[in-house]
Amino acid sequence: MKSTVEATQNWSEIIANYERENDKLKTRNTELEALVKYYEEQFRLHKHRQFGARSEKSQYDNGFMQPDIFNEVEATVDETSEATVEPELREIQRHFRKRKRLVNDTLPENIPIEIVEHGLDEQSCPECGEPLHVMGRGEKRRELVLIPAQVKIVEHVSKTYACRSCEQTATEPGDVTIIKAPLPKPMIKGSFASPEAIAHIMYQKFVMGAPLYRQEKDWERQGISLSRQTMSNWLLIATEKYLEPLYNALLAILLTQQVLHSDETHLQVLHEPGKAPQTKSSMWLYRTSGDAKFPIILYEYQPDKSAKRPNEFLMNFSGYLHTDGANYYHCLPPEIVIVGCFAHVRRKFDEALKSLPPKDRTNSKVAQGKRYCDRLFDLEREFADLPPEERHKKRQQFSKPLLAEFFEWAKNHSHLTKTSLGKAVHYLLGQQQYLENFLLDGRLELSNNRAERSIKPFVIDRKNFLFANTPRGAKASAVMFSIIETAKENGLHPCKYLVHFFKSVSSLALINNPFILDSLLPHTLINSFLSRLAA
Numbered sequence: 001m002k003s004t005v006e007a008t009q010n011w012s013e014i015i016a017n018y019e020r021e022n023d024k025l026k027t028r029n030t031e032l033e034a035l036v037k038y039y040e041e042q043f044r045l046h047k048h049r050q051f052g053a054r055s056e057k058s059q060y061d062n063g064f065m066q067p068d069i070f071n072e073v074e075a076t077v078d079e080t081s082e083a084t085v086e087p088e089l090r091e092i093q094r095h096f097r098k099r100k101r102l103v104n105d106t107l108p109e110n111i112p113i114e115i116v117e118h119g120l121d122e123q124s125c126p127e128c129g130e131p132l133h134v135m136g137r138g139e140k141r142r143e144l145v146l147i148p149a150q151v152k153i154v155e156h157v158s159k160t161y162a163c164r165s166c167e168q169t170a171t172e173p174g175d176v177t178i179i180k181a182p183l184p185k186p187m188i189k190g191s192f193a194s195p196e197a198i199a200h201i202m203y204q205k206f207v208m209g210a211p212l213y214r215q216e217k218d219w220e221r222q223g224i225s226l227s228r229q230t231m232s233n234w235l236l237i238a239t240e241k242y243l244e245p246l247y248n249a250l251l252a253i254l255l256t257q258q259v260l261h262s263d264e265t266h267l268q269v270l271h272e273p274g275k276a277p278q279t280k281s282s283m284w285l286y287r288t289s290g291d292a293k294f295p296i297i298l299y300e301y302q303p304d305k306s307a308k309r310p311n312e313f314l315m316n317f318s319g320y321l322h323t324d325g326a327n328y329y330h331c332l333p334p335e336i337v338i339v340g341c342f343a344h345v346r347r348k349f350d351e352a353l354k355s356l357p358p359k360d361r362t363n364s365k366v367a368q369g370k371r372y373c374d375r376l377f378d379l380e381r382e383f384a385d386l387p388p389e390e391r392h393k394k395r396q397q398f399s400k401p402l403l404a405e406f407f408e409w410a411k412n413h414s415h416l417t418k419t420s421l422g423k424a425v426h427y428l429l430g431q432q433q434y435l436e437n438f439l440l441d442g443r444l445e446l447s448n449n450r451a452e453r454s455i456k457p458f459v460i461d462r463k464n465f466l467f468a469n470t471p472r473g474a475k476a477s478a479v480m481f482s483i484i485e486t487a488k489e490n491g492l493h494p495c496k497y498l499v500h501f502f503k504s505v506s507s508l509a510l511i512n513n514p515f516i517l518d519s520l521l522p523h524t525l526i527n528s529f530l531s532r533l534a535a
Contacts, residue, residue, distance in 0.1 A: 195502030294523030340434030343447035352420035388442030
């Protein structure tokens, strides 16, 4: 009897062990299924990034929380009504419609026009042989002719003057008055660099994306031996001597603004002390917001992405700072209020939507989250033309309750993990305190796209020049990019602006003069030009 009881207990323990093992296997199987699903989502997203369109608009964006909002007629139609009966077909008269040209290419009116008249070689009447006379001008057509850059050498010669009267009355050679006309100081002492040449090299590299080695080959094709080392020295000296004071003047104005945008990207510097050539450095961007009277865009090179970099740059700034979700912005002093970027939030939901199988996208929870973002941006477009005070009131009335509903919806799905939706929701809730700050002031924006658009030219050009050789070169590149992008943002042609600036500040004494600098700032030139037009 005792052996029977012991055998029963043993079997019970064996069964219990099997059940525990089975539960563990089921749990592990569930985890693996979730992991496989996550990997499938990532594979679809990677495939879309590689081959698909980058736009965040899609066919699934068909209304806010109402998948059939644009199909209302089709959804409510009564198929039994007379309106659904096939209509009678009637033949109508055939007609044609002229199509408008979609291309708006025009020839500018401010370009010089060269008139080429075409006449007859034989100017006699074929009937009677008498000479013909011009009775008028007939058909006309225009062509756009491009003239390649022309190179010339300007030789500066100083004239020497003497007084004839003194020559006749002087008893000693030293008594004769001799005066030499002053020569303009060169941009770079001991060099044949000109303002036009340096501005052209800067423009080609930082606007047209032509690295110095390509420019070197282009100079050779024009019969000029100008090495990339010489061009690099020209850029470095011109930047440090002339452009850095201008950069500092713009920086002082930038830090007086109340709303700024910031972003950063990487840059490789080959010969940086204490770092391997493969190590990434960083290029930071700070710019004015849409409420500023005139735009300023400044780049700053730093060897890393630590939190002390924005702290140092914004030491004298207080106000609102638009950023992405990077943690190093969250260590700034309390007088700087961080405003989050909803474009990054929408991008997370858009990527999550694209990671789903096409059949599961239309009415998915991911699509619901993305529609919340789309609705917020729709409201911003409606408020775009309002003054800041009115925009602030509208946001409190419409955007604030919608945003609260969005966060409440996200909290109900915060339990999701290891899915694309879970990552998007986690990012949204983690940035909540910064994302809500755009409601504080009508001058603030819903996204940091303004900074991302401004840093894009550097990212595109980086694909051409790839890296900087030294920290000195990286710093100079940041200054040159700042001046060029600020000029572009103010509506100035960057090359023409640089030529004008270099010619105006021909000496170090002038470049350190604050009144001279103020008169040469991009927005000052624009205001002066507009004033002359108004006069």
